[in-house]
Amino acid sequence: MAAVAGALGLTLGDRQCSALEQYLDMLCRWNATYNLTAVRDPAAMLGLHLADCLAIVPPLTARLAQGRISQVLDVGSGGGLPGAVLAVAEPGLEVTCLDAVAKKVAFVRQVAGALALPNLRARHGRVEALTGPVFDLVVSRAFASLAQFAAMSRHLLAPGGIWLAMKGRQPLDEIAALPSDIEVFHVEPLLVPGLQADRCLVWMRPLALRAIPQPPNPPAH
Numbered sequence: 152m153a154a155v156a157g158a159l160g161l162t163l164g165d166r167q168c169s170a171l172e173q174y175l176d177m178l179c180r181w182n183a184t185y186n187l188t189a190v191r192d193p194a195a196m197l198g199l200h201l202a203d204c205l206a207i208v209p210p211l212t213a214r215l216a217q218g219r220i221s222q223v224l225d226v227g228s229g230g231g232l233p234g235a236v237l238a239v240a241e242p243g244l245e246v247t248c249l250d251a252v253a254k255k256v257a258f259v260r261q262v263a264g265a266l267a268l269p270n271l272r273a274r275h276g277r278v279e280a281l282t283g284p285v286f287d288l289v290v291s292r293a294f295a296s297l298a299q300f301a302a303m304s305r306h307l308l309a310p311g312g313i314w315l316a317m318k319g320r321q322p323l324d325e326i327a328a329l330p331s332d333i334e335v336f337h338v339e340p341l342l343v344p345g346l347q348a349d350r351c352l353v354w355m356r357p358l359a360l361r362a363i364p365q366p367p368n369p370p371a372h
Contacts, residue, residue, distance in 0.1 A: 161208055167239050171201060177265065204232050204233035206343045206350065207237075207317060208241065211315070215243070222244075224289045227293075231262055234246045234259070238270050251275070251277050257273075260273045279303045286308065288313055288314075288315060289308055289313075290315040296328070297316055298329050298330065300314065300316055314355040316353040320349040326338075326353070332358045333357055334356055334358050338353050338354070
């Protein structure tokens with residue numbers, strides 16, 4: 152795990168590396184019964200899942216330095232990807248993993264307890280029906296098109312909040328299909344160690360509504 156982190160320019164402590172290794176072990180064991188992911192081989196899980204999710208940490212860390220993100224929602228988290236990985240790598244974040252499949256939510260809760268991650272929570276339900284607090288960052292990995300992702304989770308985005316979508320190739324068609332009140336302000340290519348595939352991050356935010364100018368008051372007679 153330390154080698155993967157090092158290849159990404161990440162400095163993780165021994166406890167964090169150990170937690171990620173335990174998480175991978177739990178994912179493998181639970182997957183045999185609960186079908187959390189179609190990937191079965193532990194080495195493949197390391198590259199396709201953990202390294203892939205760790206690759207978003209450096210760009211996210213750079214944004215955290217601006218002090219604007221503390222509450223994170225991972226939509227369609229499955230077995231906690233990327234939410235559980237973010238909770239380990241960035242313990243200052245409060246991460247909520249959301250999924251519509253109860254057994255996947257139960258797994259993430261088990262991970263939070265077994266790895267002593269008080270900053271990791273899991274909620275069961277559909278994103279469009281979720282109520283409660285809003286989030287500074289709403290992230291998804293292979294969840295839906297950009298337009299669907301934004302439409303379903305917009306009510307959960309805090310004022311000034313942003314969306315972060317993990318994608319393969321740059322989704323030009325999806326970007327073109329976004330409504331005019333959503334701005335893609337950055338598309339960031341990612342290099343995932345040991346993974347020969349295109350990866351990128353799409354950063355989005357709602358456009359601020361401009362005030363409509365009012366006509367001048369008519370002169371007094």
